[in-house]
Amino acid sequence: MRRRGPQVDCTTTIGTVVLPNPVMTASGTAGHGAELSAYLELSELGAVVVKSLSAEPWPGNPPPRLKPVAGGMLNSVGLQGPGIAAWLADHLPALEAAGARVVVSIWGRRVDDYARVAARLAAASGAIVAVEINVSCPNLDDGREMFARSPAATAEVVEAAGAAGLPRWVKLSPGTANLVEVATAAVGAGAAALTLVNTLPALAIRTDLRRGAIGGGGGGLSGPALHAVALRAVADVSEALPAVPIIGVGGVMSGIGAVEFLLAGAAAVEVGTATLLDPHAPARVLAELRGWCVANGVTRVAELIGGARG
Numbered sequence: 382m383r384r385r386g387p388q389v390d391c392t393t394t395i396g397t398v399v400l401p402n403p404v405m406t407a408s409g410t411a412g413h414g415a416e417l418s419a420y421l422e423l424s425e426l427g428a429v430v431v432k433s434l435s436a437e438p439w440p441g442n443p444p445p446r447l448k449p450v451a452g453g454m455l456n457s458v459g460l461q462g463p464g465i466a467a468w469l470a471d472h473l474p475a476l477e478a479a480g481a482r483v484v485v486s487i488w489g490r491r492v493d494d495y496a497r498v499a500a501r502l503a504a505a506s507g508a509i510v511a512v513e514i515n516v517s518c519p520n521l522d523d524g525r526e527m528f529a530r531s532p533a534a535t536a537e538v539v540e541a542a543g544a545a546g547l548p549r550w551v552k553l554s555p556g557t558a559n560l561v562e563v564a565t566a567a568v569g570a571g572a573a574a575l576t577l578v579n580t581l582p583a584l585a586i587r588t589d590l591r592r593g594a595i596g597g598g599g600g601g602l603s604g605p606a607l608h609a610v611a612l613r614a615v616a617d618v619s620e621a622l623p624a625v626p627i628i629g630v631g632g633v634m635s636g637i638g639a640v641e642f643l644l645a646g647a648a649a650v651e652v653g654t655a656t657l658l659d660p661h662a663p664a665r666v667l668a669e670l671r672g673w674c675v676a677n678g679v680t681r682v683a684e685l686i687g688g689a690r691g
C-alpha cells in the first residue's frame with residue numbers, strides 16, 4: 382500500500398475568493414493564457430494571473446525590453462497585449478479548459494480605459510475569479526504621473542473597475558513614499574485585496590553606448606533584489622490595514638520566499654521572474670511551501686499569515 386505523507390491544508394481566502402493554495406503566477410511573466418500548461422498543471426496553482434490587458438490592442442515598448450542586473454532584471458515590455466476582446470476570444474478558452482482559476486489583470490492610460498476594459502469582463506466566464514487592477518502605469522488624465530503614486534487617482538481607477546462586477550485586487554507600486562495612504566484609498570474605493578508589489582522603477586546604463594540599456598528608457602526591477610522591498614511593503618500595509626487580504630509579489634524564487642511573505646502578512650503570493658528562469662517555478666514554489674510546512678509541523682498554511690507581525 383502506498384503511504385501518504387502528512388497533509389497540509391493549503392487553502393487561503395482572499396475576501397470572497399477561496400483558493401486551494403496561495404501560489405499564483407505574477408502578471409506578465411506567464412504568457413497571455415495557458416502557455417505554462419506545457420510545464421505544469423494550471424489547475425493545481427492557486428490561480429493564474431494573466432498579463433495586463435487594455436481596452437484595445439497595444440504594441441508595447443521598443444526593444445531591448447529586458448536587461449539582467451545584479452540580483453534580478455529590469456524590464457520595460459510596455460504592456461504589449463492583444464486587447465481584451467481578442468484575449469477573451471483567443472486565450473481565455475484554453476485557461477478554462479485547463480481548469481485554471483483566472484485573475485485578469487487590467488491597465489489603462491486614462492481612468493475611462495479601466496472602465497471600458499472592466500465592462501468587457503462583466504459578461505465573461507465563471508473561470509475569472511477576480512480582476513487585478515494594475516495602477517502602476519502613467520495617468521494621462523493627470524500629466525504622466527503613475528496612478529499608484531496618487532491616492533485620489535488610484536481611488537478613481539478602482540471605482541471605474543467596479544464595472545467588472547468582480548472582486549477587485551489592486552496592484553500597487555513600491556516606487557512611492559505614501560504606499561499606506563494609496564493602499565487605504567484603494568480599499569476605501571472598493572478594493573477587496575491589495576497586490577504588493579509591482580516592479581520598482583530602475584535604470585541600467587550601457588557604458589559602451591553611453592545610454593540606457595533598455596529601449597523604453599528606464600525599466601522595472603524584479604527578482605531577488607526586489608524581495609526585501611516587497612516584504613517591507615507587505616508588512617507596512619498589513620500593519621496599517623490588518624483586515625485587508627494582501628498578495629505578496631517580488632522575488633519569490635523558492636518556497637522560503639513564499640513563507641516569508643505569509644509571515645509578513647500576505648494571504649497569498651505570486652511568482653514572476655522565477656518563472657522566466659524556470660517555467661516550473663510556480664509548481665516548485667508550492668511543493669517547497671508544502672515541504673516547509675511539513676518539516677515545521679504546520680498543518681494549515683493560513684496559520685502562517687501575519688505570524689511575523691509584532
Ligand SMILES: Cc1cc2nc3c(=O)[nH]c(=O)nc-3n(C[C@H](O)[C@H](O)[C@H](O)COP(=O)(O)O)c2cc1C
Pocket residue numbers: 407408409410432433456458460486515552578579580602603604605607630631632633651652653654655
Ligand atoms: C517581463 C515582465 C513583464 C511584466 N508585466 C506585468 C504586467 O503586464 N502587469 C503587471 O501588473 N505586472 C507586470 N510585471 C510585474 C510582475 O507581475 C511582478 O509584480 C514583478 O516582476 C515582481 O515579482 P518578481 O520579482 O517575482 O518578478 C512584469 C514583470 C516582468 C519581469
